[in-house]
Amino acid sequence: MQHRMVLNETAWFGAGSLSQIVNEVTKRNFKKALLVTDKTLIKAGVVENVTALLAKHQLPFMIYDEVVPNPTIATVQQGVELFKRSGADYLIAVGGGSPQDTAKAIGIIINNPEFADVRSLEGVAPTRNASVPLIAIPTTAGTAAEVTINYVITDEENRRKFVCVDPHAIPILAIIDAEMMASMPPVLKAATGIDALTHAIEGYITKGAWELSDALHLKAIQIITRSLRASVAGEAKGVEEMALGQYIAGMGFSNVGLGLVHGMAHPLGAFYNVPHGVANAIILPHVMAWNAEFTGEKYRDIARAMGVARVCGMDLNEVRAAAVQAVKQLSADVGIPARLRDVGMKEEDIAALAQAALDDVCTGGNPREATLAEITELYRQLY
Template sequence: MSNRFVLNETSYHGAGAINDIATEAKTRGFQKAFVCSDPDLVKFGVTQKVLNVLDQNDLEYTLYSNIKPNPTIENVQTGVEAFKKSNADYIIAIGGGSSMDTAKAVGIIIANPEHEDVRSLEGAVNTPNKSIPIIAVPTTAGTAAEVTINYVITDVEKSRKFVCVDPHDIPVIAIIDPDMMSSMPKGLTAATGMDALTHAIEGYITAGAWELSDMFHIKAIEIISRSLRGAVANTPEGRADMALGQYVAGMGFSNVGLGIVHSMAHTLGAKYDTPHGIANAILLPTVMEYNAEATGTKYRDIAIAMGVEGVENMSQEEYRKAAIDAVKKLAEDVGIPKDLKDIVKEEDIPFLAASAYADACRPGNPKETSVEDIAALFRSLL
C-alpha cells in the first residue's frame, strides 16, 4: 500500500508576504480576482491590506463577503452565483477556515458544475477537474486550510457539518504573513492556536499516521507549544512562530486524517455554532485520555515536544499523564474553558454522539469507538 502526500505548489512565509500575491497573479496571467473574505475582516480593514496590494498593482477584483463563521450551503451557493457574474478567473481567500472553506467549495463547483448540489461534495470525492486557482491568505493561526485538501460546510437544515476531502481543492499558493494575523483578539488567537495543536496531536496519533507525517506533526507540536502563549500576548515572535506551526501541522494532517476530537467538535459547531477552536480545545485532553491505550509510545514524544522535563525517567502511565497535563496547562494559560456545561444540553447528547460517529474524521481515531463511547465523553465534560 502506498501513502499519498499532497502540498501546495508554492507558499510564501514571513512579514510582508502578501506583496507576493501581485507577482504570482501577474506571472500566472490571472486577470481578475474573486476575493472571498468574511464581513468582520472587511469591516475592520484586514481584507483591505490585500485589496491595497491589488489596487497598487492595477489588478482587478470583485469582493464576496456573504460568509458565516461556520460557512453554510447557502454561503457556497450565493458564492457560486457571484463568481459566475464576476468574470473572475481566480480566487483570493482571506480569513480563517470559514473564508477558505467557502472559497474551496466555490472553486470546486465552478470547475465541476455537476457538483452544484453542495451536499454531493461530502466525503472523499474524486472530482475530475482542479478547482479554480486559489491564493489563500490566512488571518488566523489555526485551521491551516491554506495547505489542506479538506473543507467543512454546515448543513443548517439538518443541523450537521460535513467534511469534504478532495486533492483538487488545495490552494495553488499559500501566503503565510504574520502581519495579517496581528489584529486577532486574544480569545480568537487562543482558540485557533489550540485548534492547530489539536491538528498536530490528532494527526500524530491517527490511524493513518506514518513517518513522513510524524515528522511534520511532532515539529508542529513543539513550535505551537512554545509560541502560543506569546501569540496570545501579541508578541511578534509568538505570531510568527504560530503562523509557521499551524501551517506545518496542516501539511501533516491533511494527508493522514484526524480523529474524534474533530468529529465531536464538528457536531458542536453545527448544533450550537460553537467556535471550532474552542470546541477542540475543550475536548482534546479528555479524548487524549480515552485514546491513550491505543497510542503506544507516542505520548512520550508529545510530552517531550511540549517541553515536559524528565520524561526519559517516566513510566508509560506517567508520560501519558504528563502529555495530557501539558495540554491542559497550555489551554488554561490561554484562557480556554474547561468543560461543555455552558454549551451542551443533556437531551441533545444522543444526536450529538450519533452525528460525531458518522463524521468523516471518526475512522481515523487510533482507538475503535462507538456512539455510546462518544456520548459518554460528551457527558464527562458537562
C-alpha cells in the first residue's frame, strides 16, 4: 500500500514568528505581494500587523479585502483580475479559511489559466503548475488551511459548496503565530476549535487513514481537548496550544481525507451561510454515533486522547458512547448550539441538503457507506 504526504515547504511556530515573513520574502527574492484578507480583519487591526512589517522593510504589497465568509466564485474571479493588474508575483493570505481558500484558488488560476472557470477546479483537478507562491498566515485556530491541499468555494448560483483537492495549491510557507489569533472572539474560537477537532476525528476514522496520519490525529485530539476551553476563555497558553493542535490535524487530514460530517456541513454553508466550524460542531457527535460500529477500536483511542477515564476497562459499546459524550460535552462547554434549526436550517430544504451531502467529495471517505435516505434521516434528527 502506498501513501503520500504533502506538507508546507516551511512553517514557523510560536509567538512573534510573524517577524520571519521579512526574511522569508527577502531570501526568495519576491517583488510584490497581493495580500488577500477581509474587511473585518482590516477593521480589527489584525492585518496591520503584517502590512506594518512589509512597509517597514520596504516590501511592496497591494491589499485585496473583498473576501467573504464561505468565499464565492465571484470573489475568486475578482481576486484573479486584481492580481493580474497588480504586478504582484506572490500571495499572502491573512485570515481564517476563507481568505486562505480564496488565495489558493487565485494562485492556481493565475498559473493554470485553462482553469479560469472556477468550477473546473472541483475535485482533483489535473493542474500542471504549482500555484503562485503563497504565504499563509492564519488568524483562527481551526481550518488548518495553511497546511492543506484542499480549498472550498461556494457556487451561489447553484447553492452548493465544492471542494478542490490539489497538491499544487499548498502554501509554500505557513506562519502560525498565536498572537495573530489572540483577538478572535470566544464564539469564533469555539467554532474553529471544534472544526479542528472534527478534522482530527474524521481524519482518524476515514477510509484513507494509516499509521502516520493516525499518530498526527491522535496527538491533535489530545492537544485540542486540553486547550480549547482555555483558548475560548482567553488564556494565552490555550490559544498557543490550539494553534499547534489544529495545524497537526491539518497535516493529517489533508493527506487522507475526511467524512460525512464535512459532507453534511458544506451544504449548510452554501444554503444558509452557516459558519463551517459551527456546522461541523453540531453534526460531529451525531455522525460519530452513527459511524461507531464501523470503526473497530478507534473510539477507544479517541476517548483516551480526550481524557476519558478507565477506557481500558470499558467494553466496546461503552467506550464508543463515552467518546461521543466527550465530544458533546466539549461542544457544550464552549457554547456550540445543539440543533441545526438554531443556525437557520429550514426543514423544507432537507431533501436538497441530503443530496448535496451525498454528492460531496468528503462523504466518500466516511467509514460507513451512507445512502440518501440515511443522510436525510440524520439531517431530520439534527434539525
